[in-house]
Structure formats: C-alpha cells, structure tokens
Amino acid sequence: MYDYRNNIKVILNKTEADDRSLENSLNAIKAIINMAEGGTAEKTNAKAIAQPKKKIANTQSIAQRNADLKQFKQLLTGLAQLIETPGDESAKKTSLEALHKLTFVPGVGKRYGNVLGKLDQAIQKSKTTKEAVNKKIFEEAMKPKEQPKRDYRKGRRYTVIRALSGCNLISDSGQIVYRIKESQVHSLNLKSGDIVEAVENQDNPNYEAEVLRVVGYRKLRTRDYDPIEEFRYAVVRGKTGQLAITRNIKGEKLRIRGKDITIPVDSSYYQGKNVHLEDGSIVDLAWYTGDVRIKKNPADAVQIRWIYQVDPPKQSDLSYKKNNKSKKQESEELIQLDMNLHYQRVGIAIGDNQNEGILEGIVSRYNGIPIPIDAFEGKKKVMERQIKDLDIVILMTAYAAHDATWNIQEFASKYGVKFAVSSSKGYRSFERALYRAENGLPAYEGTQSIDYKEVKNK
Incomplete structure (x- = not known):
C-alpha cells in the first residue's frame, strides 16, 4: 500500500489560510487518498473539477425556475386586476407581458399553446364597463384629500376681534397684528373672543396671516371691541x-x-x-x-x-328618468319630488370631496343651500359649530365614520335641526332622505311604506 503520510504533511505545511489554497490542498489530499485505495489521481481531479460545474448547473436551474414563477405570479396578478377592473390598460399590459414570456419556457408553449393563445385574445378584447368607470370615480372620490403641511410650532396665538367684514387679530398687548379676510373667517366661523394660532402668509401681497386652528375662547370686555349684530x-x-x-x-x-x-x-x-x-x-x-x-x-x-353661491338646478345630470315602454317609441319623463326647501341650509354629512358636486346639485335643485360636512375627520367641536347653524342635516351612512354618526345625531337633536339618514349610496336615496327631513317624516326609511309625492314635468 502506498504510504501517503509524508505527502500529506508536505501539503499541510504549504497550505495557506485563503480559500483557494485550502481548496487546492483538499483536492490534492483526496487524490493521494484515492491512489492509496488503488485509484488514480486523474479520476479524482476530474471528479473534483466536475463538481463545481454541477453546482453551477443547479444554480442556473434554480434561477430559471424562480424567473418562471415570477412571470406566472405577474400573470395572475394582472388577470386578477383585469377581472376587478375590466379594460384596465395597465392590467392588460402586465398580463400580456407575463403571458408572452411564459410561452418561451421550455415545454409550456408546446403543451399549452392553444390555451395561452385564447387567453391572449381574451385579454386584448377586455373592455371597460360602466360599472368599472363608476367604481373608479367612487374610489378616486374616497381617497383622502391631501392636507397642506403645516408647522404648528411656528404659529403664534392671537385674539379675534370681529369686523363687519373679516376680523382683526390682536396680540396680548391689544395691538392689531394681522387682518383676516371674510372668506377665511367664514370658513372657520370665527367670533370675537376666539383664540387662534396663526402664521404670516408670505405669499399674500398684503402679508395677511393664515389661521391654523382655533385653540380657545376668552370673554372680552365691552370696551375692548365694538359689538356687531x-x-x-x-x-x-x-x-x-x-x-x-x-x-x-x-x-x-x-x-x-x-x-x-x-x-x-x-x-x-x-x-x-x-x-x-x-x-x-x-x-x-x-x-x-x-x-x-x-x-x-x-x-x-x-x-x-x-x-352665498347658490347654483341653478342641474337638470341633465340629476333628473331621475322613467321609461314608458312602447313598441314604436319610448318617451321619457323627469320625476321630481314635490318639495321646495326655500333656501334652507342643508348639511350633507359625507367625507371630503366624495360626490359633493352631485349631492349639492340635488339640494340646489330643490332651492336649498348645500353645506358639505366632513363626516370622516371632522372634529367634534368643529362639527357642532357647523350643525348648529343649519336647518337640515342629511347623513350618508355609507360615507361617514361610525363616531361621526353619533355626533351628528346628537347635535341635530340639540339644536333642533331637521335630520334624516340615507343608508344607500344612490342619489335617489339621498333625495328621499331630504324629503323625509323637510316633511317631518321618519329619519330612517327602513321597510316602512312612505308616500313620496312627485311632480312630473315633461
């Protein structure tokens, strides 16, 4: 038997700490041991050299498999999006790209070529439906409106002194620091004595202030301001x-x-x-x-x-149409409820900018003044200020937060505001709720039978 001990000692003495030296020494030791067992060094070296190639081949196979799975996942994602929103161009593009790449996978094109071809045609023929368009519009309306970033740390506190138009912001020493226009005062419903935080508005040519929020109230002496009726x-x-x-x-x-x-x-x-x-x-x-x-x-x-901006009625978009079926022709009638709000202020409790235009148009159609109320993020004190000055409040439960629902009911009862609920997202449901509130009918429609009087105009 071949004595390989001395050879191994020599190899170990010459082996360094790096990976390459250790790998070469290991291969040499394996060759010596193979010779001692009756083999040859050439076979061992060939076997040792072949192993890395096998690893490389396995690595390439795993990478290819992962790439195929990625394309398959992309295809399923695109198809799911396309089913949810028919005709969506982005979903069609994603699905077709993944589908075409999968046809080049070995064996896939040969086995499933016909099925993939039909799927390709079906994806290309997908068209946008009316329901998909309405859903997209609703989702866009549901997106929260981005609020401007404000650094409340920079705001300073001032006391509001109301004027006939607008107001003055005075410091603790009684000096007038800023002048605020009526548009800003009206939106915040500011009154004399309110304590606000405000910052200077550099973009305004008159360097007026921007009120950030109302933080308190103090009772003023009569001599400190001129009372206004x-x-x-x-x-x-x-x-x-x-x-x-x-x-x-x-x-x-x-x-x-x-x-x-x-x-x-x-x-x-x-x-x-x-x-x-x-x-x-x-x-x-x-x-x-x-x-x-x-x-x-x-x-x-x-x-x-x-x-107040009172828009004229929008007949074309808001009219509820009823078709009378006839073999020769179909005549349409515009159905309108028998109701006149006589310029009452109507609060519409929905989220910010969620179908406000159409709902406000319905209120204007019946000669009312629409006032949107944010029923998602509206603070309780702000909501109370808005509701106490209203004549009617309509709550859209589908667009309102749960906490806001209780607050609106509480304030409507507290200030004697006429109140009704529209539990559906439909515009006709909102119209009926408006009718019930104006005529003192039940706030909730439920399953009870309510007679909605209509006025038909051709």
Missing part, C-alpha cells in the same frame, strides 16, 4: 335695479331696534367674476350696534358681509 341668510328680492332685503330664508323680518327695516341693494356694487346678486340671492348682513347712522338711515350702516 347680524342677520343671516337674508333673501334678496326684486327686479334688476330694484333689489331689496326684508326677510331671511325662514321668513323672519329684518328688524333693527324693534323696527322693520328694508335694505335696498345696489347689485352693481357687488358684481364680480364669482359674485352675482339677483332676485333669490342669499346673503349675510352685519352692522355695528352702536352705529349712529342706524337711527336716520339704517341702509348706510348695514353691510353685506357674505354672499
């Missing part, structure tokens, strides 16, 4: 050039110091790109309680503080 939701009546205000949307007369007052309106003074005063316009009036002009000529003291 207001007459909200006044209705402008009359012909062009002869407009005047005597009542509000509830029919209440405009009274100042116990006397009925008629305020003439000069429409040309308020005309603008987005402002148009005419018969039926809704406005808020305000005047200083101590103004000396009230005794002699109240019209000089009273000012229009806010003009």
